[in-house]
Amino acid sequence: MENIKIYKGDIVFTKQTDYFECFKDGYIVVNNNKVYGTYSSLPEEFENLEIIDYSNNLIIPGFVDLHTHAPQFENRGLGLDKELIPWLETYTFIEESKFKDIDYARNVYSSFVEKLKENGTTRAVLFSSIHKEGTKILFDIVHSSGISAFIGKVNMDRNCPDYIKEDTYESLNDTIEIINEYANKYPLVKPIITPRFIPTCSDKMLISLGRIANEHNLKIQSHLSENQGEIDWVSELHPQIKGYANVYNSFGLLKPKNTIMAHCVYSDENEMNILKENGVFVAHCPASNTNLSSGIAPIKDMLNNNLNIGLGSDISAGHEISMTKVMVLAAQLSKIKWIYNNRNSSFLSTSEVFYLATKGGGQFFGKVGSFEKDYEFDALVIDDSNLSKLDLSLEERIQKFIYIGNHTNIKKIYVCGNEIK
Template sequence: MDQPLFVIRGMFAHSTIENPLIVLADHIIGVSNGKIVFFDQADQLDKHLQPFGGRSKVSLTELKRGQFVIPGFIDTHIHAPQYPNSGKGLDLGLLEWLEKYTFPTEAKFKDLEFAEHVYEKAVRRVLRNGTTTACYYGTIHTDACMKLCDIIDKYGQRAFVGKVNMNQNSPEYYIETAEESTSETERFVDSVLERKNQRIQPIITPRFAASCDDKLMNSLAKLAHDKGLHIQTHISETKDEVAWIGNLFPDHDHYVDVYDKAGLLSKRTVLAHGIYLTTEERKIVKDRECGISHCPNSNTSIRSGTCDVKQLLDEGIKVGLGTDCSGGYSTSMNDAMRCCLHVSNFHAIHTEKIHISHREAFMMATLGGAQVLDIADRIGNFEVGKAFDALVIDVTKEGSQIDIFENDTIDDILQKFIYLGNEHNFTRIYVDGADVLPMLLKGSQKS
């Protein structure tokens, strides 16, 4: 069914391949059937409206100073079942943290009532924070992962959802065999694909090399190849983890080689963290066109390390941002941008390297995330033909932590939003041209 054209006039900010941040003062965007049909200077409005019957036939929203539109945020790495642990359990390092906090929580998702309760809260919170696309890890439980898909669909978010695979070096109460893991993953994939929902896609999810043997990783790679699926996993998050992988896979050259020989690396592979990748490993990652999900909040909160994201970008590796709930204590991509800037500053202080700016952080939270997920042809900026996934921001709204002054430029206002913005600044959250915010607020009132 055709949807009527609507137009927004005002300030816009987005990224392109050539420029990490473009701020446009007086522009118009036209959206019909969820897609961007024009994006131009405001004085070209009447020209673009002629094919649609003129101004009387369209809905026109004019933004005031302090209001602007940006692409929807893209979280390239988040563990939905870990949401109950957000803000706690950060006293331990990664491997201890998994044993004490993470695995016991994830094991509870065998109970579908518990899963529904948690996922309802998690998806609402993530979407309310402006994340229009999320790349989720679930648990090993297929039916619980399908419940996560149900809730994502209910609230209109765009997402990749993965049934986690782990058949070794895992607790007895939370583990599967290679055969079970493969067959259940195939069941999950087929169940999601049968729904023919273009917004929600399955993603193959070996937790990390330590929890999957060669047999399982090989079978998952084959499944991904046969069905054209995305893949997500972890890599080089801590020094202890890297050493452990070296001991578990002594016949491989390094951590990246484990995944490469298993057939898990492609342009649709999302590698979370990548803090300790060597020069040789980074070259393979680039050559295979994999993407890195940089998770700065998590990396500092559980003291994993600080990723030199500037180096990754300079080497031409695709980089997006991830909140990595609950290693990261916040599901906010504003927080991810801020933490990314802080981590880059730490590197600049200690190495005298050039730090990234708010422009690169913004790009990684939007177009960079789309590139990592290999969907930059569909979302990530305001190019004509792409889906309209966008956030309407109001820094003057009640609850905002941002004050603007007469001498603040439009770039100043955007930079203030990156450093000070929160959910109170979002007045509309569009996914595929539909404003999902009213549904979120309605759900919040019921809970």
């Protein structure tokens, strides 16, 4: 062991969904950016080493935002009394088209990334816009911030306004140019294949993107079963294929353990099975699903069914960039679903939503989102002293932070062992 760091504090994380692991005045030993061990008392072998002392502060894993759109940042809060398709056509496509202007892109992306980081999001999976140069700027800005991300240039070549519709050939070429330039440029910021969704991508586009993902060993992200109108549209466009997820699958876009599908609000048992068989990550976006009146995704059922699930802010259909706010919304929506389902089964607990926002989504990045051995050390140091006058357990303190804390409680941020705040 060569590069050891020892952190002391009130450590909380979720190894599994159903309870919080808590170490009051505990220690995390980090070796070369990875967790070596988490302890209640410091093992003798480390006793003479310097300790970075965050006593009385909570130390928790950094948050993972599994689905969000960087170029929609300025759109937050606008048009949220519309449903998906009218919202896209009235506001979102127009806003995204502005990102051909690289000065505008730099300006908005800088604010967006700053807000992500400020709120303790240490890992994010981002949609950019269709624009090649703007997307490159987003890579550079995210890298400079110190956070880790997958970034996808969006591909779309049909069923959208001309001002944002791509030529198929150019779109694929731009995608490959970005891959060649950025696949190995930064250690923590990588490209991801990003067809917007089935309605806006031709068959030729989808087949080619599946092939590019394979050839370049890349991950894939898109949207699935968000809204009933969208689902009907997909079945009209692909009448020969039964089920929305099967359309992606038929184009090679459900890459085992390497694909994120956002929403999955209307995924039935069949579709859940396809997602499970392919190890697809479901990005649950509760703010977005309520804002656009889409529906309530069956996340508790999916969790019971052992699907891979994380949480997404889905800016700007979602209005909250803070993952603690997203956690609260996920828990609340799950309770509403439970109430209207005759109180059958159960709803998401606080430890479950915390798990989804840390280890659940973190698994898309590898060993991320926990303080178990060999996990990359992503951490937030939280001063929660202003949140309660009560004498609380660690589990109660993390509940308080999730529900009533905010970014001002976050004192330090680590990503893969690097202190970035």
